[in-house]
Amino acid sequence: MATRIAEKGRDAERTAADILAAAQHVFAIRGYADAKIRDITAMAGANPALVSRYFGGKLKLYAAALDAALDARLITDLDRATFGETIVARFVEDRTDRVQPLPIMMSGASDTEAREVARTLLHDRIFAPLSDWFGGEAAMLKAARFMIVSTGFFAYRDQLPLDMFGGPVDSALREWLVSEFQAIVDTP
Amino acid sequence: MATRIAEKGRDAERTAADILAAAQHVFAIRGYADAKIRDITAMAGANPALVSRYFGGKLKLYAAALDAALDARLITDLDRATFGETIVARFVEDRTDRVQPLPIMMSGASDTEAREVARTLLHDRIFAPLSDWFGGEAAMLKAARFMIVSTGFFAYRDQLPLDMFGGPVDSALREWLVSEFQAIVDTP
């Protein structure tokens, strides 16, 4: 959760990073509109005014949070033989503080301006590169399949939690997800 | 769109129905938080104050809109042999004014109170009955699979539109959806 460990001296860079990390969490589970600046900064142990100072406002903070979640790792280190397993491991067993980009994207749907930010980044940073990586005739369809399944999964894990998604993901569900993602790359 | 056809006399029932229909559309595509009472009533050709009078406020209007979208037709008329085709036909070729319940549900994720309303109705009116209908050992998993794919599809069709989802759904995507839903019932 990137909670402040010890009392820190005055460090703008560190404070901005704390705010960004808190923003990722709050945006991801509460939605853009319901994510209050005061909540985010409280979680980061910072002052609300600093959002405007360091990021230029809520919308820019959202864009920064999304951008940071979209690190370059998405496509690299992907192997076609173990695609499904790799993806699912990243989705459900990532024990780092990393916040998944897709829930943050969906969260932007609750605001007209944030939606445009999300749409653009979604296309440029996930859909297009993924489509390129799949390649071939059905590349776009494969990318769409990936997005549909991933987004549906996160929707019920993070946003509208259903009982069976809580805690450690049910093993049968996990198995299905693996085969589902693997089937995408295995499709001719 | 349930647009007012002709000038109507004063008819509270009709006005309430118009507001409800407009609410379904606006909630579905804009999200609960971004759906303004003034927008909804403008679309219905009604006065904003009537939402409080007829429905008891925005949250209650949301609950009513969701409830109305969840008609009883969900499970009835489903045949295991043609499950996939039937579902997809309902999702993408429904030319009635009917608004799909799932986008309205997802829309509730952008507000703390609306989320609870959505979660409860989602479970009681879709997940549980569907799980019952599937039956057997893996009933819950099957219901989860159905929800994941449906929700992902609507997310990109209605909320964060990607290029390939716009207009008439791409035929390859449609075909995949059919096989995906059919595979759920065909799984032992």
Place this chain on the structure above:
DNA sequence: CAGTTAAGTAAACGACGGTTTACTTAACTG
């Protein structure tokens, strides 16, 4: 240590939007 600068804060501001209120008007009733 005095002086300067950057970091951080508290409080106020202002817009937005759901709701309430006081009022107007259409429809019905006898």
Place this chain on the structure above:
DNA sequence: CAGTTAAGTAAACCGTCGTTTACTTAACTG
């Protein structure tokens, strides 16, 4: 047609929340 009631409206109200401002305080510099 007079009188009553329900439907509808315009405007004001008020809480919330992002943002701005004026201020305080910590850290560094010579």
